[in-house]
Amino acid sequence: MPGFSPKLPMTQDSIDGFSLTKSLKEVINQNLKMLLLTNPGERIHDPSFGVGIRTFLFQPNVPYTYSEIEKRTRKQVMYYMPHINITRIVFASEDDNDDLGENELNIRIEYFVRPTGTSDTLSLTLLNSSSEPGANEFGLNDLIT
16 A cells, blocks of 8 residues: 655565555644654754754653643644644643653644544653663654644
């Protein structure tokens, strides 16, 4: 089955050569994740692109930080992904969720895809140290549901 784009991170696949996103749902989830993870100034020819979520890794775990993340996320999505509407952003830390460690923050973004009339959720768990078990090189455990 043909795909829309390479799945990131890129991995080899015996069917397509590289793993590909096979549905619009996967493409939108991946694009939203990349929008969150890209730092402003990182994308060539578009220095405004990106939320820069990693810049918040060492910020205080307080409502003001959540507000800044939400504000940046909504602004970036409105501009770069106008086909989706964020319906809700939920933050959870160790204070709210016993499954999270003391240096973790979970961000769940619920959104509506206008052209297809469907809803979906992206969930990212941020760690403030990439040496934590299960963390990847970005200090993230990503849980896309």
